[in-house]
Amino acid sequence: MHKVQSWSVRRVEIVNGWRARETPPAGERRSLTVPEIPAVVPGCIHTDLLRAGAIPDPFARMNERAVAWVDETDWLYETKFHIDEPVSPCAYLRFNGLDTIAEITLNGKPLGKTDIMFIEHEFPVGDIAVEGENTLRVQFRSALREGRERRKAWNEGGNDTLNDHPFCWGPRSFVRKAQYMYGWDWGPELVSCGIWKPVEFVNVPVARIVDWHHTVTLKPGAPARVHVEVTIERNPKALNEALSLYAELQEREFVEDPDAFGPDEIPDPATALVTVPKGKAIATVSLDLDVKDPELWWPVGSEPEQEEPFLYCLDLNLEGMDLTDHTDGLIGLRTIELVREPDADGKGEGFMFRVNGRDTFIRGANWIPADSFPSRLEHDEGRDKLIGRLEQAAAAGVNMLRVWGGGLYESDDFYDICDELGIMVWQD
Secondary structure, three states: OOOOOOOOOEEEEOOOOOEEEEOOOOOOOOOOOOOOEEOOOOOOHHHHHHHOOOOOOOOOOOHHHHOHHHHHOOEEEEEEEEEOOOOOOOEEEEEOOEEOEEEEEEOOEEEEEEEEOOOOEEEEOOOOOOOEEEEEEEEEOOHHHHHHHHHHHHOOOOOOOOOOOHHHHOHHHHOEOOHHHEEEOOEEEOOOOEEOOOEEEEEOOOEEEEEEEEEEEOOOOOOEEEEEEEEEEEOHHHOOOOOEEEEEEEEHHHHHOHHHOOOOOOOOOEEEEEEOOOOOOEEEEEEEEEEOOOOOOOOOOOOOOOOOOOOEEEEEEEEOOOEEEEEEEEEOOOOEEEEOOEOOOOOOEOOEEEEOOEEEOOOEEEEOOOOOOHHHHHOHHHHHHHHHHHHHHHHOOOOEEEEOOOOOOOOHHHHHHHHHHOOEEEEO
């Protein structure tokens, strides 16, 4: 048996002590007049400079041009963090969002490079991180300069193209980064860089839940079936530990306020248990949860009897000698179909959405990022702003938002709030 002090996965967000400093390319002078400034993570270099009084408000007057120098230079973020337990061989640094072109080092050793803003990046650190103090550095390269260099290389050293429109062949076309940051008709050019989502140290003594997703099947007069697939990673030293995954699906109203239910009113949860295969570092297991007399989720305005969309809470517990890992999420019992049927005259196709078997008229709107600096939405006041915007949409009767492709994949908060408000999401 693999002996460990604790079976539980530990996730520690690295928040404190961040500093940022300008690191201009060789031969170029610094523009920042101080050696370094305090930094906030999640954040970006513009918000850090603004907080330090080093730049004017980029949204006032013509200050967009006054801060353009920020995007022409490189920036280094650095902090020290403490680990107060033995580091497992299965330990990671997880960056939930890096913007964009970055090199990461831990305790002076390179972890890797990133080249895309939209996804998480995770690096194994079991042989680099130490119990005690650790030094983490993230060096960002100017996405604007990098884009220009890639464009020149793509064009075999030339600067001219058949179509030199910035939306076609400008620096934006060569960097996997939110396009609006290079300027749009509704917002300024603030390309920026930074650690725009949380950073975590993840220590895995035995095993962890890596990912999960679900599908819903509805049949008239039958229980709703929720099929859940869960990916689990084991510590290499714990490949033969006995593990099981327990799933429970319960009405959200009860989970949030159980005291509001009398003894005879407590809803029965749907549950399932599955054994995790031994001997595999990565395994995917499946569970089926059957919900009797299901309450369906409906878009706003389509089911007048519902005061608000009905949601369930899914709990996933990975268990061995002790609770090993846990995650949860909101689930609406629903089916959504895009129906493309031939027109009566045979000249085209229809384009209609069917929700829970009911043809549904879509009242839609486009969604652009709620803040030019998306890292501000990662904090409590930003979440309040997000809720306010989405509540405005629901109050206007909007039952579908198209998330515009020049922006971002939105946060889990965004999709949860949409679920709570009865808003479907069309993701570009």
